[in-house]
Amino acid sequence: MNPLANMFNRSQAPMPNSRINNAANMMQQFNDFRRNFTGDPKQAVMNLMSSGKMSQEQFNQLSYMAKTFQNGMK
Numbered sequence: 267m268n269p270l271a272n273m274f275n276r277s278q279a280p281m282p283n284s285r286i287n288n289a290a291n292m293m294q295q296f297n298d299f300r301r302n303f304t305g306d307p308k309q310a311v312m313n314l315m316s317s318g319k320m321s322q323e324q325f326n327q328l329s330y331m332a333k334t335f336q337n338g339m340k
Contacts, residue, residue, distance in 0.1 A: 303310075311328075314320035320328075 311320070311325065315322070315325060
């Protein structure tokens with residue numbers, strides 16, 4: 267299975283209530299994903315959307331989170 271799809275599916279699972287644990291878990295998942303992902307990320311997202319595994323709303327949320335994360339890294 268596509269590592270992007272794996273990460274997306276894991277993100278749907280309930281996480282602990284603690285915001286610190288949530289952030290640590292999210293960073294761990296992102297780092298795991300970054301280490302293991304191969305290919306074109308844009309194409310992987312388009313494949314998820316065209317297959318119905320990701321909705322437009324989920325894409326919008328992911329895009330917002332990525333922009334927020336990217337701005338926080340500056």
